[in-house]
Amino acid sequence: MSASSITSADGLSNLQAEIAQKILTLAKDGHWKEGEHVSETPLAKFLGTSRTPVRRVLMHLEERGLFSKIPNIGFRFQGLPAENDNLSALLPKSETETLYDQVMTARASGAIAPEVSEAELAEHFGTTRGMIRLVLMRFANAGLAERRTGHGWRFAETLDNPQAIHASYGFRVIIECGALRDAGFRPDLAQLAELRAQQQRLHDTPVDRIAGSEWFEANANFHATVVSWAHNRFLTEAIRRQNSLRRMTEVVEFTELSADHIRKAARDHLAILDAIEDGDPETAAQILDRHLSRDPGDAAKLD
Numbered sequence: 001m002s003a004s005s006i007t008s009a010d011g012l013s014n015l016q017a018e019i020a021q022k023i024l025t026l027a028k029d030g031h032w033k034e035g036e037h038v039s040e041t042p043l044a045k046f047l048g049t050s051r052t053p054v055r056r057v058l059m060h061l062e063e064r065g066l067f068s069k070i071p072n073i074g075f076r077f078q079g080l081p082a083e084n085d086n087l088s089a090l091l092p093k094s095e096t097e098t099l100y101d102q103v104m105t106a107r108a109s110g111a112i113a114p115e116v117s118e119a120e121l122a123e124h125f126g127t128t129r130g131m132i133r134l135v136l137m138r139f140a141n142a143g144l145a146e147r148r149t150g151h152g153w154r155f156a157e158t159l160d161n162p163q164a165i166h167a168s169y170g171f172r173v174i175i176e177c178g179a180l181r182d183a184g185f186r187p188d189l190a191q192l193a194e195l196r197a198q199q200q201r202l203h204d205t206p207v208d209r210i211a212g213s214e215w216f217e218a219n220a221n222f223h224a225t226v227v228s229w230a231h232n233r234f235l236t237e238a239i240r241r242q243n244s245l246r247r248m249t250e251v252v253e254f255t256e257l258s259a260d261h262i263r264k265a266a267r268d269h270l271a272i273l274d275a276i277e278d279g280d281p282e283t284a285a286q287i288l289d290r291h292l293s294r295d296p297g298d299a300a301k302l303d
Contacts, residue, residue: 012060013053018092020057022047025214027080028199029065034079038067099127104116107155108248118151143244159246165249168242173292175238176223179230180276180285187229187276195222197271203266207259215262216250219303222269226276226288265291265303 012020023043032038044054058075067075080163102125106112112124121132129151136153139145144156159165179185198218202210214229220243227239275284291303 008146014094014096016053016057018096019049019053023057028201029194032077038075038078040074067158096134099131100138103135104248115154144248157243159245169292172242173289175235176227177285177289179227179235180281182230182232184231185281187231192273192277199266199269203263207262216247240295270303
């Protein structure tokens with residue numbers, strides 16, 4: 001049986017459950033306005049998949065009130081439910097997503113070695129090599145693992161000690177503030193609006209409703225997008241590399257962060273966006289410098 005054919009208790013295949021979570025994330029991030037027409041074909045293309053699973057997921061979400069079917073046309077976005085801070089609870093995690101989180105935690109904690117075979121991982125997690133390979137390919141796509149000769153894999157280097165974390169933040173101050181001060185810095189206002197909506201949602205959502213992976217991806221996306229506005233591929237590649245190094249450790253250590261820290265990080269991000277929108281990248285750079293500056297022993301400051 002293929003990984004995509006495994007069906008969850010909610011009636012969705014593994015692939016469909018993953019697509020459903022992506023669509024929920026788009027909805028939470030304001031991708032559609034209430035009442036907006038949603039066509040299967042463009043959405044499938046955007047998600048990099050085919051129409052059939054997208055149609056099945058939209059029908060599934062129609063039953064939960066997020067979409068309504070328009071005969072012979074497509075779907076209409078009905079808006080988010082009143083308690084939209086717990087949208088992910090509408091659907092179970094896919095088997096792949098669950099296994100991905102387990103591997104992430106095991107590697108960050110040292111429970112599995114930097115180099116390992118598919119067979120060893122399958123035995124360790126009590127699953128098939130096919131599922132392990134699917135998850136490892138996701139790690140590879142994120143720059144977190146690479147395939148070795150045969151069925152072996154090597155996980156990427158991580159920021160696994162306070163000295164490395166401190167050095168990473170120092171490097172990011174140079175790269176990210178430098179991007180804001182670059183003569184070619186030009187923000188994309190549509191992207192800026194999306195970042196603002198995403199950071200405002202993080203600020204307003206109770207911490208127990210935020211997953212570590214969701215928090216990391218939102219923050220990594222913020223920093224990478226701001227750097228991309230300098231239109232300098234070397235800066236963009238540098239911040240992408242830093243995000244890859246940070247990902248495994250910071251997703252797992254999210255539970256150590258306080259609600260005050262998460263809200264402050266979001267407020268800093270919103271202030272940076274305000275300064276950029278006002279045409280004042282220098283003020284944005286100063287806020288970002290303070291935001292990223294840390295004491296060498298401050299290992300709990302993750303952003």
